[in-house]
Amino acid sequence: MEGSALSLVFLSGWANGVLLEWFLHWSMHRFSMGFHIGHHREFFHLESKTVARNTIDPRLDIGFFLALLALASPLMLWLGWAPVLCVWGGLFWHMVIVYELCHALIHYDMFLPRYFREMRMYGWWKGCHFEHHFHEPARNFSVTCPWLDVLLGTYAAPRGSYSALPHPKLKPKGDEYALERGIQEGS
Numbered sequence: 001m002e003g004s005a006l007s008l009v010f011l012s013g014w015a016n017g018v019l020l021e022w023f024l025h026w027s028m029h030r031f032s033m034g035f036h037i038g039h040h041r042e043f044f045h046l047e048s049k050t051v052a053r054n055t056i057d058p059r060l061d062i063g064f065f066l067a068l069l070a071l072a073s074p075l076m077l078w079l080g081w082a083p084v085l086c087v088w089g090g091l092f093w094h095m096v097i098v099y100e101l102c103h104a105l106i107h108y109d110m111f112l113p114r115y116f117r118e119m120r121m122y123g124w125w126k127g128c129h130f131e132h133h134f135h136e137p138a139r140n141f142s143v144t145c146p147w148l149d150v151l152l153g154t155y156a157a158p159r160g161s162y163s164a165l166p167h168p169k170l171k172p173k174g175d176e177y178a179l180e181r182g183i184q185e186g187s
Helices: 003-030 034-042 048-055 058-079 081-107 120-134 146-152 178-185
Strands: none
Touching: 003 081, 003 146, 058 081, 081 120, 120 146
């Protein structure tokens, strides 16, 4: 395959990574995966910087992608190694680099220039994820591409500005178990 064709194959892997991100996040809510529910709980009890650090677990990412590569390796015999590795590389790029950095950035963005943090598009992007944490745990599953939630019918518009990060002692409004119910019911 030529370089331009391999670039397109890599980009298709990246696009599939965006879809995989949405699907995995939806699955974590649908099937109440404990480590993810813990992330939602700590959001209301820990400093934002700690929440951001806790979201990154390269061991989980790398283990998942090594297993995925092992499962995809028979395709190398049929399609060749280059296209399979390019799709895998695009998936890996999105899930391990882009997603992890974006998720940590949303939870702790104080090092970004003020101008960037005050941009309307950035506020909407961050607001979509915080809406997921504060009010709608069964919506807004795509951290990196909220437009995907619009397309898949899981979008919830941010209810306001989330420029100020939550206070570590902030509790979910209303029923203290609403957050857990929303995660377990997430459809």
